[in-house]
Amino acid sequence: MSSRDKILATVKGNQPEQRALPNLPLGGSGGDLSGAFIAMLESIGGSAYLVSGYERIATILREQYPRVGRIISGCPELTVIAETGGRYADPHVLEDVGLAVLTAHFGVAENGACWITEDRMIERALPFIAQHLALVIRCQDIVADMHRAYEWIEKFEGAGAAKGEVAGVAGEKGGVAGAAAGMGVGSYGFATFIAGPSKTADIEQSLVLGAHGPKSLIVFLIDEGLSDAGFY
Amino acid sequence: MSGKDHAALADEFNKDEPRVNWHDETLWWVRQKRDKAAYKVPEWEELRETASRIKDNVLSNLSEYLQQFEAAATANGITIHWAADAAEHNAIILSILRRHQVDKMVKSKSMLTEECHLNEFLLAEGIDVVDTDLGERVVQLAGEPPSHIVLPCIHKKKEEIGEIFHEHLGTPKGNADPQFLTHAARLHLREKFLTRRVALTGVNFAVAETGEFVVCTNEGNADMGAHLADVHIACMGIEKIVPLRRHLGVFLRLLTRSATGQPITTYSSHFKKPRPGQEMHVVFVDNGRSAHLGRKDFRNSLKCIRCAACFNTCPVYRRSGGHSYHTAVAGPIGSILAPNLDREKYADLPFASTLCGSCSNVCPVKIDIHEQLYKWRQVIVQGGTAPFAKKAAMKTMNWVLSNPSVYHGAGKAGRWFMLNAPFTVNNGLNPWYKQRDMPGVPKESFGEWYKKNKK
Numbered sequence A: 001m002s003s004r005d006k007i008l009a010t011v012k013g014n015q016p017e018q019r020a021l022p023n024l025p026l027g028g029s030g031g032d033l034s035g036a037f038i039a040m041l042e043s044i045g046g047s048a049y050l051v052s053g054y055e056r057i058a059t060i061l062r063e064q065y066p067r068v069g070r071i072i073s074g075c076p077e078l079t080v081i082a083e084t085g086g087r088y089a090d091p092h093v094l095e096d097v098g099l100a101v102l103t104a105h106f107g108v109a110e111n112g113a114c115w116i117t118e119d120r121m122i123e124r125a126l127p128f129i130a131q132h133l134a135l136v137i138r139c140q141d142i143v144a145d146m147h148r149a150y151e152w153i154e155k156f157e158g159a160g161a162a163k164g165e166v167a168g169v170a171g172e173k174g175g176v177a178g179a180a181a182g183m184g185v186g187s188y189g190f191a192t193f194i195a196g197p198s199k200t201a202d203i204e205q206s207l208v209l210g211a212h213g214p215k216s217l218i219v220f221l222i223d224e225g226l227s228d229a230g231f232y
Numbered sequence B: 001m002s003g004k005d006h007a008a009l010a011d012e013f014n015k016d017e018p019r020v021n022w023h024d025e026t027l028w029w030v031r032q033k034r035d036k037a038a039y040k041v042p043e044w045e046e047l048r049e050t051a052s053r054i055k056d057n058v059l060s061n062l063s064e065y066l067q068q069f070e071a072a073a074t075a076n077g078i079t080i081h082w083a084a085d086a087a088e089h090n091a092i093i094l095s096i097l098r099r100h101q102v103d104k105m106v107k108s109k110s111m112l113t114e115e116c117h118l119n120e121f122l123l124a125e126g127i128d129v130v131d132t133d134l135g136e137r138v139v140q141l142a143g144e145p146p147s148h149i150v151l152p153c154i155h156k157k158k159e160e161i162g163e164i165f166h167e168h169l170g171t172p173k174g175n176a177d178p179q180f181l182t183h184a185a186r187l188h189l190r191e192k193f194l195t196r197r198v199a200l201t202g203v204n205f206a207v208a209e210t211g212e213f214v215v216c217t218n219e220g221n222a223d224m225g226a227h228l229a230d231v232h233i234a235c236m237g238i239e240k241i242v243p244l245r246r247h248l249g250v251f252l253r254l255l256t257r258s259a260t261g262q263p264i265t266t267y268s269s270h271f272k273k274p275r276p277g278q279e280m281h282v283v284f285v286d287n288g289r290s291a292h293l294g295r296k297d298f299r300n301s302l303k304c305i306r307c308a309a310c311f312n313t314c315p316v317y318r319r320s321g322g323h324s325y326h327t328a329v330a331g332p333i334g335s336i337l338a339p340n341l342d343r344e345k346y347a348d349l350p351f352a353s354t355l356c357g358s359c360s361n362v363c364p365v366k367i368d369i370h371e372q373l374y375k376w377r378q379v380i381v382q383g384g385t386a387p388f389a390k391k392a393a394m395k396t397m398n399w400v401l402s403n404p405s406v407y408h409g410a411g412k413a414g415r416w417f418m419l420n421a422p423f424t425v426n427n428g429l430n431p432w433y434k435q436r437d438m439p440g441v442p443k444e445s446f447g448e449w450y451k452k453n454k455k
Helices: A003-014 A033-043 A054-064 A146-157 A168-172 B006-013 B017-039 B044-060 B062-075 B086-099 B111-115 B118-124 B134-142 B158-169 B178-195 B221-228 B247-259 B299-303 B309-313 B315-320 B331-341 B358-362 B369-382 B388-401 B404-420 B446-453
Strands: A047-051 A070-073 A097-103 A106-108 A113-117 A132-138 A190-194 A216-222 B079-083 B104-107 B128-131 B198-201 B205-207 B212-217 B231-237 B267-271 B279-285
Touching (some): A003 B062, A033 A047, A033 A106, A054 A132, A113 A132, A146 B247, B017 B315, B044 B299, B079 B086, B086 B111, B086 B198, B086 B231, B158 B178, B212 B247, B221 B267, B299 B331, B299 B369, B309 B315, B358 B369
Parallel strands (some): A132 A216, B079 B279, B198 B231
Antiparallel strands (some): A113 A190
C-alpha cells in the first residue's frame, strides 16, 4: 500500500462525523473606501497618491526616485521613463531593477493590500526583486475587506468577455492585461496581495522596511475626474 | 523522558533575570498589538467562530479535500507527493534535489521542516540549506532551532545578532543596529536567492477547490526564492487544507492580526501553476496527524493556523523561552501537539502551563488549548509516563489526603519545621521555593482553631 493510500485510509477512518460549512460573514461595504485604504496603507509603511493619470505618475516618480536606475513598467503610458517591452527570458536579469511600476486589479480598504495577478507582473519575480515598487489602481477599484476581495477574484476569474469593463486601468487602456485566450481577466497561475513595502521586525522587534523585497511602495489611485491643478 | 525537561530548561533560561523580564515584556507588547488589531474589527468574534467551524468541516472531510486538492493541483501542473512520516518527507526532498543534481537550496519559513529535522538530514547528505527568513537565518547561523514560530530569534538581543553577523557575514564588530544588520542580511541573502536553483517554502493554506496554495511572508523571502528557482517545493501538513478559496478571506483576516497585530502580511502569495519551464511540487506530510485525527479530545488542535497568539499571551512561555519546550512548535499549542507525536518524550509539556486559559481566549480558530492541556495531564499520568518526581508527589499526596490522622500530623509537622527550622524546607531541594517566598506560618491550623471556637 502506498503512503498516499495509507494516509487517506487512516484519515478516512478517523474523520469525525460530518460538520457543515458555516455561512461566511457578509463583508463590509460603503463608506469612504479610498480614504480608508490610503490611511491604512500609510500606517503599514506605504504611501499613496491620488492622481489624474499617467502623466502625473511619471512626474511624481521622477521626483521621488531621481537616481533609481533601471525602471520597468507594465504600463505602456510610461514608456518615457521605463522599459515597457514586456517579458524576459530569465527572471535573473531583473536583479538590477531599481523601480517596477505595475497595474494591480484592486485595493482592500481594511488592510491596504493590492491584488495583482501574474499577467500584470511581467515576471513573477519582478514585484519582489525590484528595489522599489509602485502599483497603479483606479480610485473606484477599492473593496472594503477580504470577503469582498475574494468575491471580486471569483467573479472575474472567468469573466474574460467583460474585459474592458473589469480589467481596471491596464485593461481599459488596452495595455498588458492580455489574459490568454479562454481565460478570464482575473485568472492566474500566480497572484498575490501586496500590502506595503517588504519588512521585518525579527531583530528585537524593531521594524525595518526593505527586508528582501522592495524598500518602498507607492500606490497610485487614478481618478480621471481629478484636475492636476493644485496638486503637488 | 530523555534529555532535560521543560522545568530544567526553563531554569537555565531563568538564570538571567533581566533577560527573562525583557523577553516577557517584548512578547506581551506583541500580545497588546494583537488586541488592538482585533478590537478594530467589530465582527472579530464572528470571524473566530466561522474559522473554527470551517476547520470542523475540514477535519470531517479531510480525505475528500486532500484528493480534491490533489486532482486540481495535478491538473494545474503541480506534482503531489505523500509522506507518511518525517523520514519519507526528507527522502522525497532529497530525491528531487538529486534528480536535479543540486546541492544547494534556499528555504523560507516552514515549521513542518523543523518538525521533520530536514536541515540536519540534508546537511548529512551534503546539501547546503540556507534559511532565508531573517530570524531563521540568525538562529541557523547561531546553530540553534527557532524559539518562536513567528519570531524565530525573539530570544536574542541585537548585540548577540551583531556578533553572529560579525562572525559569519563580516559586519563590523560591535554594530548592533537593526537597520544596518537587516541590510547586511538583505545583501547576503540576495546572492543566495540569485544563485539557488531549488527553493523550498512552507504552506499557510491549501485550497481544495482550486488546487492553489497560499504562502504569507512580510519579508518577501518565499517569493524571492520561489520565483527565481527552477524548482519550487512546498511542504505542508495534511491539515492545512481549506475547502473554498473564499474561505481565505476569513483566515487571512485572522492570521496576522492574531500573530503580530498587522492587518495582513506584506505578501499573501497564491501559487496555482508553475511558471513556464518551472517545476512545482507539493509534499503532503502526515507524520502522526492522521492518527491524531482519531483522538476525539485532541483532534481540535489540528485546526491550528500557526499564528503564535497563544505563545505571546502565555505567562509560562514568556518567562521560560521557546527552547524550554524542546520541540519545533513551542508554547501552549506545541504542548498539546507534541504528545501526539511522542507521548513519552513530551510528557512534561502539558504540565508547562498554569491552565489560566488565556491561550484559548486568543486562539483565532478557538482551539480549547487549556482544556486539552488538562486532559493530556490525565492521559499522561494514567498512562504512567508522568515525570518521576510528579508521580511520587502525587502518590504521597494521595496517601496523605486519604488518611485524616496522617493529614493532621503532616500539617502540624510542616508548621513546626517552617517555624523552627525553615532551612529544612526553604532550600534548593524544594522547587516551591524557587522565585517564591512563603507566607508567615500560623500557630495553629484552621481545624484546631475551629475546635477551640466551636461554641
